[in-house]
Amino acid sequence: MTLGNKIQELRMSRGxxxxxFGEMFDTTRQTVSKWELDQAIPDIRKIVxxxxxxxxxxDDLLLNVSTFENDGVPFSCGIYRSGSFEIVETEKLALEYxxxxxxxxGAKAYYGNGDSKELIAICEQDFEKNTVLYAFGYxxxxxxMKKAGNSGDFMALLGTKQDRSKLEKAECLESFLVNxxxxxxxxxxxxxxxxxxxxxxxxxxxxxxxxCFLISLFTKKAEYIFxxxxxxxNIYCGCSYNIPFDLGIRSYGQYFRLRNFDxxxxxxxxxxxxxxxxxxxxxxxxxxxxxxxxxxNACGLHTWFVKRYKDDEIVxxxxxxxxxxxxxxxxxxxxxxxx
Numbered sequence: 001m002t003l004g005n006k007i008q009e010l011r012m013s014r015g016x017x018x019x020x021f022g023e024m025f026d027t028t029r030q031t032v033s034k035w036e037l038d039q040a041i042p043d044i045r046k047i048v049x050x051x052x053x054x055x056x057x058x059d060d061l062l063l064n065v066s067t068f069e070n071d072g073v074p075f076s077c078g079i080y081r082s083g084s085f086e087i088v089e090t091e092k093l094a095l096e097y098x099x100x101x102x103x104x105x106g107a108k109a110y111y112g113n114g115d116s117k118e119l120i121a122i123c124e125q126d127f128e129k130n131t132v133l134y135a136f137g138y139x140x141x142x143x144x145m146k147k148a149g150n151s152g153d154f155m156a157l158l159g160t161k162q163d164r165s166k167l168e169k170a171e172c173l174e175s176f177l178v179n180x181x182x183x184x185x186x187x188x189x190x191x192x193x194x195x196x197x198x199x200x201x202x203x204x205x206x207x208x209x210x211x212c213f214l215i216s217l218f219t220k221k222a223e224y225i226f227x228x229x230x231x232x233x234n235i236y237c238g239c240s241y242n243i244p245f246d247l248g249i250r251s252y253g254q255y256f257r258l259r260n261f262d263x264x265x266x267x268x269x270x271x272x273x274x275x276x277x278x279x280x281x282x283x284x285x286x287x288x289x290x291x292x293x294x295x296x297n298a299c300g301l302h303t304w305f306v307k308r309y310k311d312d313e314i315v316x317x318x319x320x321x322x323x324x325x326x327x328x329x330x331x332x333x334x335x336x337x338x339x
Contacts (some may be wrong), residue, residue, distance in 0.1 A: 002038045003035075003062070003321070004037060004038040004076060005034075005036075005038075005039060005076070005175060005177075006060075007035050007042075007050065007061075007154060007173050008036040008172060010050065010054050010056065010099055011032070011036075014054075017029075017119065017318055018032040018033055018172065019037070019172055021048070021319070024053065025046055025049055025053075026052065027046070027082070027268055029171075030168050030169075030339050033167070033168050033170075033172065034168065036076070036172055036175070037076050037153075037167065037172075038076050038079075039205065043292075044144070047061060048168070048206070049079075051321065053275075064072065067126060070088065074088075074089045075114050075115075075178070076175065077089060077090045077091065077175065077176050077177060077178060078172050078173075078174060078175040078176065079172070079173040079174040079175075079221075079222060080166075080167050080170035080171065080172055080173070081170055081171055081173055081189070082166075082169055082170045082171070083273055083275055084098060084099050084100075084275065085097065085098035085099070085166065085170070085275065086098075086170075086239060086256065086275055087166065087170065088219065088222070088224055089167070089195040090178060090204065090217070090334055090336070091104045091113070091114060091178050091334065092111060092112065092113065092117075092226055092333070092334055093109070093110065093111060093117075093204055093206070093215065093333075093334070094109070094110040094117050094162055095108070095109055095110075095215065095224050095226055096105070096109075096110070096166075097224075097237065097239055097256045097258075097273070099122075099273050099275070102127075102310060103124065103126065103127050103128045104126045104127065104128075105124070105256075105258055105271065105273050106122065106123060106124035107122070107123055107124075107226055107237035107258055108121065108122045108258065109136075109215055110119040110162045110205075112223065115164055115226075116159065116161070117161070117162040118138065118158075118159050118161060118210070119157055119158055119159060119160045119161075119162070120158065121135070121136035121158075121213055121215075122134065122135055122136070122154050122157060123154075123159075123228060123235055123237060124154075125175075125259065125260065126270050127260050127271075132235060132258075132260040133149075133150055133151040133153075133154055133237060134149050134150060134151065134154065134228050134293055135147060135148065135149030135150075135151055135154035135157070135158055136148055136149060136158070136208065136213040137158050137159075137208070137209065137210050138208040138210055138213065139326045140210070146210070147225075147228060148210060148213075148230060148283045149230075150230075152174070156196050156272075157287055158319070159279045160295070173221075174219055174220065174221050174222070176202075176219055176220065176336045177336065177337050178334050178335065178336055178337070179203075179335040179336055179337035183233075183337045185200060185313045185328050185329075186199060186307070186328075187312055187328060188294065188309060188310070189311050189313070190310050192246070193244075193246060193247075193248075193306060194244050194245055194326065196314060197244035197248075197249065197269055197314060197324075197326060198220060200314070200326045200328055200330070201218045201244070201326060201329065202216050202218055202219065202220065202335060202336040202337065203217075203218060203332035203333070203335040203336055204216060204217040204218070204332060204333050204334045205266060205332055205333050206333045209229045211229065211230070211332070212227075212228070212229050212231075212318065213226075213227065213228045213229075214226070214227045214228075215227075219336060220335075221241060221243065221279060222239060222241055222242075223238075223239070223241075223242050224238070224239055225237060225238045226320050227309055230259075230304060232262055232302075233260060233261065233262045233263070233278050234260075234261050234262070235258065235259065235260040235261070236255070236257075236258070236259050236261075236316060237257070237259075238254055238256055238257045238258070238259075239254065239255055239256040239259040240252075240253065240254035240255065241253055241255075241279040245280075247301065247305050247306055248305040248306050248316050248317075249303070249304045249316060249324075250303050251303070252279045252280055253277060253279070253302075255273065255274045255275070255277035256274070256275075257270070257272055258271050258272045259271050271301065301323030304316040304317060304318055304324055307323065310327040312327060312329060313325065313326070313327045313328070314326045314327075
């Protein structure tokens with residue numbers, strides 16, 4: 001764990017924003033953000049002050065932290081939000097969901113390594129012009145990089161560098177590390193359904209081909225989807241809070257959805273964003289009995305109950321006849337740990 005991780009844990013454990021934390025120690029929110037991202041290290045006077053205010057020995061802050069190791073600093077993964085955008089970033093991926101005033105919204109996907117990532121997909125919806133434009137890159141059958149989309153301007157943007165200055169302007173909502181095998185996954189018999197759903201879901205998958213571009217990225221608190229299927233004009237980019245409980249997964253709301261399905265006017269095809277939305281704090285004391293007694297309308301209730309399970313597989317009942325399947329040994333592009 002880095003010093004930035006420890007500072008962030010202290011701040012979030014007290015329910016403080018970066019601005020409130022900064023005021024307490026006579027510094028700015030931007031500086032606190034840099035501390036937590038391990039882009040800067042507090043001077044010794046600030047470390048001593050943090051130690052005294054939060055009753056944490058300085059040894060607990062400074063010993064056994066990877067910030068000062070010669071073999072490099074672990075990349076700080078996290079969810080960052082301002083009033084007009086939200087970014088979730090890992091070692092290899094960065095997904096940005098944003099609004100342009102009230103008339104347009106969009107999503108971008110970046111791929112690379114650490115703080116050097118390039119744009120690999122973008123889509124935007126303009127409510128006034130009633131248009132949805134997109135572009136994405138993929139590897140062709142011969143191994144060459146190709147571009148697809150309905151906007152020449154967007155295709156020209158592919159390959160541009162991520163603007164990391166946005167992270168300094170945003171609040172960090174959640175932090176996590178990539179699990180490189182340090183934390184083994186458990187079975188249902190060992191820890192139960194809820195814990196296994198939490199562990200098995202963490203991670204991301206990437207699928208990029210001519211007929212489908214798809215990224216799914218699940219952290220402990222949030223789920224992110226970025227999908228473009230040009231063959232039938234199926235575009236879906238979304239952010240939501242979906243939290244496991246003892247009987248399945250309960251949704252706490254989707255706050256960003258960019259959706260376009262072949263011109264459909266169905267309700268599920270609408271688009272919206274609300275970057276002021278926050279997840280309710282009451283997530284641990286879920287009334288499982290109450291949920292189990294509700295009618296089985298998964299789409300309306302946004303609750304997906306366990307349909308069947310084995311020691312290394314859990315199947316939830318989705319909308320209609322859909323099934324949501326989670327497996328212990330399912331291969332993922334990146335696996336995450338919130339420990």
